[in-house]
Amino acid sequence: MSDNIIPRPIAWIVTENNGLVNLAPFSYFMGVCGEPSIVMVSVAKKKRHDINEPKDTLVNIKQTKKATVCLVPVELTEKMDKTSEVLPYGVNEAEKFGIELEKIDADFPPIVKGCKRAFLTTLYGTFEKEEMVNVAFFLEIKKMYFEGEFEPVARVGKGYARLCEMDNCVGRNYVEHIKELNTHYEGEISFLIQNKKIVGVGFGFDLTLREIQSRLKQKGLPWERAKAFKNAAVFSDFVEIDETENLEIEVYKNGKLVQKGDVSLMIYKPDFLVKDIDKIFGLADGDIIMSGTPKGVGGVEKGDKFTVRILKNKKVLIEKEFTCI
Structure with a gap:
């Protein structure tokens, strides 16, 4: 089976029991639920078929009900x-293999230093049958650790493979937009945050330097120069709202309607985005969430004129004009 289910994400499962830390890699590991956030790891009952001892990870999770899941970056593959x-x-x-650990939360086992993604989990449940050589542990994510960019490694058969770089954004949130990405402007419904809640709505342009982005992608480099340049995000004023139902967006380019969408088309709805982003990064008063763009994105040239609108229940809340100079 391991030669055919590929690639498989791989993670260190770190457990701690009576002051002893155990560190073991597992590739029968995957996310199984978004709410509550649960991952599953399959742990063999015995260390080996010829060693009649239970796996340390199995013993520790059963006894302590806790584990830290550290996704393995490419640079730590050998270790x-x-x-x-x-x-x-x-x-x-x-200690045996010279791997540094870092305690980031007193209530959970440490993370592997150098790992840029980690889940601090508690035992949610198990699936165990006498005839099965493995036990499936379902672990609920209580806290997440994220640091910088991350290039994960995966198990492919008996070897390992590099996967693509990952960054964190609300992207590709409308179904039709997934098909089109060779573009420069993206109109987005944007939300103003206060007390970890949406209190206002506005229009936002997410601008990308596509030629630079393409070159960076080809070289396997980060995209900051293409996505985080000066004035890469342009906003209208924001207006107060108390809920997000029936919000729509319209973008007219040189008088022609080029983008139109509403929250019902979003894969991830606004309330979910707030909870998920706050769980991962934290949200502060004044933060803005750009919620993704519907189909119709396109290129920008000098002199292009844009008229943008945010509507609610078919009534225009915001209308603003932008000119490319």
Whole structure:
């Protein structure tokens, strides 16, 4: 089976029991639920078929009900592979293989230093049958750790493979827009945050330097120069709202309607975005969430004139004109 279900994400599962830290890589690992946020890891009952001892990870999760899941970045692949060695109970893999650990929360096992994505979890449930050689642990994510850009590694058969770079944004949130990305402007319904709630709505342009982005992607480099330049995000004024139902967006370019969408077309609705972004990054008063763009994005040239609108219940809340200079 492992040769055919590919690629498989791989993570270090870090457990801690009576002061002893165990560090083990698992590739039978995946997300299974968004609300509550749950991941599943499949752990063998025994260390090996010829060693009649339970897996340290299995014992520790059952006893402590906690685990830290550290997604493995490419640069730590070699060290991760070493920790797959079967060791006697009580031997610390981190010390044996020179892997630094970092305690970021007193209530959970440490993370592997250098990992840029980690989930601090508690045991939600198990699936275990006598005839099965593995136990499926369902772990509920209580806290998340994110730092910088991340290029993950995955298990492919008996080897490993690099996957694409990942960054964090609300992107490709409208179904039809997933098909079209060779463009420069994106009109987006944007939300103003206060007390971790949506209190206002406005229009936002998300601008991208596509030629620079393409070159960076080809070289496997980050996209900041293409996405985070001066005036890359342009906004209208915001108006107060108390709920987000029946919001619509319209973008006219040189008098022609080029973008039109509403919140019903969003894959991830505004309330979910607020909760998810706050859980991962935290939200402060005055923050703005750009919620993704509907189909119809396109290129920008000097002299182009845009008229944009935000509507609610078919009534215009915001109308503003922009000219490209």
